[in-house]
Amino acid sequence: MGHDTAEWVFVAIVIAVLCYVGVDSWIVQKAVEDVPANAEVIKVTGQQWFWSFEHADGTKEISTLHVKKGHAYVFEIYSRDVMHSFNIPDWVVFEDAVPGHVNHAWFAPDTAGTYPIQCREYCGLLHYNMRGSLVVEDDNAT
Amino acid sequence: MVLELQKPRPVWQIMFSTHHTDVGYLYLVFGIIFLFMGGVLAMIIRTHLFFPGQGVLISDSATFNRIFTVHGLTMLFLFALPVANGIGNILVPIMVRYKDMAYPKLNAIAFWMNPVGAALLWLGFADTTWVSYAPYSIIRAPGPAADMFIFGMKILGVSSILSSINFVVTILKCKHPDLPLRRVPLFAWSMFTVSLMTIIAMPTYAAALIMMLTDRLGLSGFFNPFAGGDPIAYLHLFWFTFHPEVYIFLLPAIGMMYEIIPRFSRKPLYSQASGVFAFVMLGIIGFASWGHHMYSTGMDFTTKVVFMIGTLAAVPASGMHVFNFLATMWGGRIRFAAPMKFAVGGIALFFSAGAGGVLNSAMPLDFITHGTYWVVGHMHLFLIGTIGFGFVGMIYYMFPYVTGRMYNEKLASAHFVLMFWGTVQTFFTQHLLGLEGMPRRVYDYPPEFSSWTTLNQISTIGAWMIGASFAIFLASLIYYSAKGKPANMDDPWGIGGKYYYPVAAKNPHGGHSGY
Numbered sequence: 001m002g003h004d005t006a007e008w009v010f011v012a013i014v015i016a017v018l019c020y021v022g023v024d025s026w027i028v029q030k031a032v033e034d035v036p037a038n039a040e041v042i043k044v045t046g047q048q049w050f051w052s053f054e055h056a057d058g059t060k061e062i063s064t065l066h067v068k069k070g071h072a073y074v075f076e077i078y079s080r081d082v083m084h085s086f087n088i089p090d091w092v093v094f095e096d097a098v099p100g101h102v103n104h105a106w107f108a109p110d111t112a113g114t115y116p117i118q119c120r121e122y123c124g125l126l127h128y129n130m131r132g133s134l135v136v137e138d139d140n141a142t
Numbered sequence: 143m144v145l146e147l148q149k150p151r152p153v154w155q156i157m158f159s160t161h162h163t164d165v166g167y168l169y170l171v172f173g174i175i176f177l178f179m180g181g182v183l184a185m186i187i188r189t190h191l192f193f194p195g196q197g198v199l200i201s202d203s204a205t206f207n208r209i210f211t212v213h214g215l216t217m218l219f220l221f222a223l224p225v226a227n228g229i230g231n232i233l234v235p236i237m238v239r240y241k242d243m244a245y246p247k248l249n250a251i252a253f254w255m256n257p258v259g260a261a262l263l264w265l266g267f268a269d270t271t272w273v274s275y276a277p278y279s280i281i282r283a284p285g286p287a288a289d290m291f292i293f294g295m296k297i298l299g300v301s302s303i304l305s306s307i308n309f310v311v312t313i314l315k316c317k318h319p320d321l322p323l324r325r326v327p328l329f330a331w332s333m334f335t336v337s338l339m340t341i342i343a344m345p346t347y348a349a350a351l352i353m354m355l356t357d358r359l360g361l362s363g364f365f366n367p368f369a370g371g372d373p374i375a376y377l378h379l380f381w382f383t384f385h386p387e388v389y390i391f392l393l394p395a396i397g398m399m400y401e402i403i404p405r406f407s408r409k410p411l412y413s414q415a416s417g418v419f420a421f422v423m424l425g426i427i428g429f430a431s432w433g434h435h436m437y438s439t440g441m442d443f444t445t446k447v448v449f450m451i452g453t454l455a456a457v458p459a460s461g462m463h464v465f466n467f468l469a470t471m472w473g474g475r476i477r478f479a480a481p482m483k484f485a486v487g488g489i490a491l492f493f494s495a496g497a498g499g500v501l502n503s504a505m506p507l508d509f510i511t512h513g514t515y516w517v518v519g520h521m522h523l524f525l526i527g528t529i530g531f532g533f534v535g536m537i538y539y540m541f542p543y544v545t546g547r548m549y550n551e552k553l554a555s556a557h558f559v560l561m562f563w564g565t566v567q568t569f570f571t572q573h574l575l576g577l578e579g580m581p582r583r584v585y586d587y588p589p590e591f592s593s594w595t596t597l598n599q600i601s602t603i604g605a606w607m608i609g610a611s612f613a614i615f616l617a618s619l620i621y622y623s624a625k626g627k628p629a630n631m632d633d634p635w636g637i638g639g640k641y642y643y644p645v646a647a648k649n650p651h652g653g654h655s656g657y
Binding site for chain 1 (some may be wrong): 196204205207268271274276277278281282283367368371372373374438439440443446447450451454455457461462465469488500504505506507509510512513514578579581582583584585586587588591631642
């Protein structure tokens, strides 16, 4: 094939780096997708051009989502019209809202504060303004 | 020498010609015109994003959405593909030592479909984004723009299938009998690989476009969830065509670097065989990775792993190209004329774009970067950084052969410095912007995120530098093709050996670099 040793060594190093990237991604992603059993379900619905939320106890919210620090939550993500993408960048929550499908993402915030929520898949006219906020509150009850 | 225009001909003689060099010129001029039209749109986008707050330059988001959609379509299908086809048309028949393309009339027809497709895309000015994901493109996108987009893409797709058939037949059947396929120069190999990929990939998208059209007309519901369809099916069909299409854009630029680098390094190519092997590998593996565009659509873990492996598998072959370039330059007496500067700059940016690509394909990191400005920066590093630099280098390289005159080396250097700096500043910054969480395809961003504003401004200034560099390019292309000094056609760059150029009928070294 016209290879000489230098090229084989180079290709071997590249493949070794890729194997490391692949195996490490596998391990991390496996851990990331392991939803805790006690996670509370929040229904998230995207539609042009806002997010609405429904908690397990039936409380509904629009654009602003309140959750408690130290609890795990799993999002059930729906779409009413076109494709959106539910994204909380600070907590690496990112999953598409696809009409006709239900997608899942989960997180367990451990610091209180207010974080932006946004849409990360082009969904038309006001895609840029499909923003909301996440309020993580201190849980005084426990 | 076939390429030089000894006597200027009236333009209609070129327009109605079916000769491969004339069709090649038409493709090149067409591609360069649309490079500047798409570039103007890019300048508008970046200038608009300089400040947060609505209506900085464009007063409504509908216009902004249309502009970035047509910018993408123009750069991909009206600049990158035509320029690759143009240079392929000019050089491939010479490289395989045949008098013309296999089907000259089909070749001219394939070109003349391009202006029609371009007119549909530009007059429609759709807002679907170039990927035009269902169901937005079906149930929400305003017509007739979206329908014109479908017909325009259809025509351009048929055109690229026709020209691909022509390249494959020319290379396989019209090649000189004394020239074995493995010794065909690597640029022709790159055109051969991408033509085969086009023939395999494009019909899938053609089918998806028809399905999208009937969905829009309400006759069917393939991708419309409100009529029982599934938008994810569209994404699969789309990316099955357009991930290989990424390589279809990229490989001709790599092939052009294989033309430039050995000559300006005054050395034979390090390894023809590894170049051929890497092209074929990329051509095959390019079909194994489309799903990495869809990690976040609710894909299950196993599918994600399969597509991650398919994506990573393309990296060693890309690395072999880089190795081949560096090994060719190693120990060479390099002449850094404009084509070589652009080729070397292109390799550097190809390497950084590829490194970013590995991060994207790693599943957990993809959930940070996907759909953000990181992806915008990443794919522009390929599209401007590698493809743009390769093409511009090749245009400088062919300039004396086509016009018989020499461009100005100082202006070309200024073009290179501005374009390289601008590319790094614009698109490396956009990677950071993506890590800060800014989504792509946004008309506006909230002013309260001060880091977004700063990074956008740095990025915009870089984009202006790229714009300025291309103004220099356009001016010098026009001026020096009419008023430039006559080039020394045996050795335009003073490299020293006649056999370094494509004009040589035979390479006295008997090796890899002449044909």
